[in-house]
Amino acid sequence: MSEETISIYRKLGVEPVVNCGSSRSFYGSSVMSDPVRDAIVSASRDYVLMSELGDAIGRRLAELTGAEWGTVTAGSAGGLALGAAACVAANDPLRMLRLPQSFAGEQRVALTPKGQRFAYDQSIRLAGITIVEVADVEEFKVALARHHVVLVSLFGERDANAPLTFDEILPIAREAGLPILVDAASEPLGNPERWTARGADLAVYSIGKLIRGPAAAGLLLGRKDLVQAAWFNGPPHQSFGRAMKIGKEEMVGAIAAVEQWFARDHAAERLNWSSRLEMVRTRLQPINTLKLELSxxxxxxxxLRIDWSACQPxxxxxxxxxxxxxxxxxxxxxxYGGSETSTMISPFALRDEEVTxxxxxxFEVFTSGWSPPVLAAPAVVDVSGEWAFDLDFANGASRHYLSLTRESAQLVGTxxxxxxxxxxxxxxxxxxxxxxxxxxxxxxxxxxRFVAQQCSSEHLAGFVEMGAAASHTKGPTTFGQFGQVGFTAARVEPNSKRAL
Structure with a gap:
């Protein structure tokens, strides 16, 4: 970490971190290269007609990626939202300005292979679309006949093991005239871009992760007519995606990042990453009970997966x-990728001087001696029964119910x-x-996650920690991402929750 960076964050009362986790948005995405920062600063000094900049960026992204056209969006989630809007409303202002409302009462549906729902498909639903999962070709065809289907959405990294793959979907979608939108946010960008080269209509990438560009930028690549329609549905235009504002600085910075991405020696970079992990593995190897595995x-x-279940369970x-x-x-x-007693060290965000x-x-943490906290005897009060409480959210109170049964020190219920x-x-x-x-x-x-800090036979008080995750991102970070709310509960009559 540079002293300048540390100073900026400390002025705000925030202590920066050495990141051996990943480039997740929770951790500030990635660190931009000097050419990207220079491009952003340069773009900030002058004015430009955004329509001309949008066209220039579309052409440049086509040159760089082999896709027909491209645009820079407000993150990859913004790319999904604008891509979906383009599939629904195209560049028709009578439809664009009605989004997310339905047109003539139609109920719009996007089909996705079973098991490919992901944390960011809410971006697709923003366009007034319901997502329906299909398990195989037969279900896909039935859904086509049953619903007003406007697009097919795929989570690219899961396609290889999906029960219904891209290659199976493509001919059916083509025959039905359905566009295919692929979320490839965490995948490496190639030339030709792999999904549109295989026949997808639109593909979305993150700029702020592997590509090391502005954290607030993403790419939407694919069919020129659809990408241009997505551009019209987004900023600076007064339409559906105006709230997904992105400036000239992010747009120019994204182009610089993509140019740098294709100029990088990726083989040498991977060797450097492996070398960093080997240094960590070598340092920890004397701790015989640690399990160390490269993946x-x-x-x-x-x-580098570090599993301490055998030494400090x-x-x-x-x-x-x-x-x-x-x-x-x-x-x-x-x-991400770990467990209750393991973690995975990523070299991506580490600087060379931070590896040691x-x-x-x-090494110090695992060899310094650690004893689990001594747990006191559990409270003797019996909390079995029905409880009701309000969680005070920003828009008012929400009534919640707990139905509990105590079995020794364990609790089960609903x-x-x-x-x-x-x-x-x-x-x-x-x-x-x-x-x-x-x-x-x-x-x-x-x-x-309910934590009762005061407990009697008639009243409970504590806090609730809230979060959400897709199946592939489960963990404390996502499961705690929506913060905490206090609660005070009182006993109620059985079956009170039926009022819900």
Missing amino acids: ELVGGIPR DRSFLDLRAALLARRPRILIDD LVADAL HAAAGSEAVVTGAMTEDGFELQAFHTVEGNIVRF
């Missing part, structure tokens, strides 16, 4: 994360709210209890 995930970035990922963040400089590990620092910190009900499990603690409930909403797993 590779999406994007071609190698990772009572130490959780959150315990290790807290210990590393308490150091100076702070070290960040990620829960990370290796030494991990959590109900807003028309949804889920199993809740947990245990009594010294002061109250900790419970978790997992609901499913539009393909996402929504977690409520």
Whole structure:
């Protein structure tokens, strides 16, 4: 970390981190290269007609990627939203300005292979689209006949193992005149761009991750007519995507980042990443009970899996994360790809001078001796029964219900709210209890973690931690991303929740 960067963040009271996790948006995405920063600063000094800049960028992205056309969007999620809007309304102002409302009562549907719902497909639903999953070719054809289908959406990194693949979908979609929109946000960009080269109509990429461009930028590539329609549906135009504002600086910075991406020696970069991980592995190898394994995930970035279940089985990922963040400089590990007793070290965001620092910190933490906190006896109060409480959200109170049964120190039951009900499990603690409930909403797993800090036979008080994740991003980061809300619960009559 540079002293200049540290100073900027510390002025705001924020201590930066050494990132051996990943380029997730939660951690600030990636660090831009000097040419990208220079391009952004240069673009900020002058005015330009955005229509001319949009055309110039479309042509340049076509040259760089082999796609017919391209545009820079407000992140890859913005690309999904504008791509979906283009498929629904094209560049027809009578339709564009009605989005997300339906036209003549039609109920728009996007088809996606079963198991390919992902955290960002809400961006597609912003255009007034319902997503319907299909498991095979037969279900796909039935759905085509049953629904007003406007597009097919695919999660690119899952296609190889999908029950219904891109290659199976393509001829049916072509015959039906349906555009195919692929989320390739975490994939490496090629020339030719792989999805449109295979026949997809639109493909979306993140600029702020592998490509090391502005964090707020994404790419939408593909058919010229659809990409241009997406441009008209987005800023600076007064249409559906105006809220997804992106400036001339991000647009020019994104082009510079793509140019740098294709100029980089990716083979040498991968060797450097592997070398960094080998340094960490070598430093930790003397700890015989640690399991160390090199692997590779999406994007071609190698990772070092560290599993401490054999040496410190009572130490959780959150315990290790807290210990590393308490150091100076702070070290960040990620829960993506890990487990309760393992983590994966990514070299992507590390600078060369930080590798030894990370290796030494991990060695010290694992060899310094650690004892799990001594757990006090659980509270003796019996919380079995029905409880009701309000969670005070920004738009008002939302009524929630817990139905609990205590079995020794364990708790089981249900959590109900807003028309949804889920199993809740947990245990009594010294002061109250900790419970978790997992609901499913539009393909996402929504977690409520209840921590009762005061507990009596008639009243409960504590907080609820909330978050959501797709199946491939489950972990403390996503499951806690929506913050905490306090609660005070009181007993109610059985079956009160039926009023929901």
